[in-house]
Amino acid sequence: MKILITGCAGFIGSHLAERLQSSNHEVIGIDNFSDYYDTRLKRENAKALSQLGIEVKELDLREADLKVALPKDLDYIFHGAALPGIASTSTFEQYLTNNIIATHRLTAAATHLAQLKMFINIGTSSIYGKDVFCDEEQMAKPISNYGVTKLAAEQLVMSQSRLGNYPACSLRLYSVYGSRERPDKMFSQLIDCAINDKKFPLFEGSLEHKRSFTHINDIIDGIVSVIGKEDQCDGQVINLGTDQEYTTAQGIQTVEKLMDTKIGIDLKPARSGDQLRTKAVIDKARFILGYNPHVGLEAGVQEQIDWFQNNRV
Incomplete structure (x- = not known):
């Protein structure tokens, strides 16, 4: 399978690229190498991926001609690129352009990909709001610019599924940690x-x-398990974390x-x-994806x- 990962040089994206490449998929990575944190760390990740044969192309979803930049024969898109966190130094305009405008442009460009099997949005539990212990049917009540714009981005992706343009789902991740974690976490x-x-x-x-601290290996297990389950996942929002x-x-x-x-x-x-x-409620992930997080906090x-x-x- 030919797979595109946006935000590929970041924490989650780089782990996802490694896992998919080790499963003999052809991985194409893009990243805008944002200076939200020290770009040298992302460059190190990209260099390590390059040594595995995974090229990470420097590309900004907000500006690039995506119809030209995206390969026409993509099977999957894993969209992880976003401005993260709730840092006071990040403006609403930065969240708007990175999380909403960039996603809108990518989802629109993806409508021209004839063999796209699934567009997988990497979402966040921040969408739910202040006190989160709920399943995916809970009304979203975000309380940060990050959560608000990630909710909007998620809806842009899901609207493509509702319109019948291509299958899509969104995975809401909970408190991910592990090697290569962002330095501000x-x-x-x-x-x-x-x-x-x-x-x-x-x-x-x-x-x-309180948090459902979830190790990166468990998160990647859940993300990659979408592959081959397009019919079950299409139109679904799914929590990924530990309970x-x-x-x-x-x-x-x-x-x-x-x-x-x-x-x-x-x-x-x-x-x-x-x-x-x-706190993650993961009954749907267990049922649809066979998801079973197992890494304990100390390990x-x-x-x-x-x-x-x-x-x-």
């Missing part, structure tokens, strides 16, 4: 603090926030235990748009620590 920061004797920036009130729930405090304690250290805290003002709870964090020590120190 919690476990990356905790590990960095433990190694380099820094204080961890903790947002006020977040110590008891285990942990507090921020437990996440901190896990890193401290595994690294045999105590991490200092730098208390920051509460962050607007932060979710109180995101997953240890994998990330090992990678960090070998690659970032």
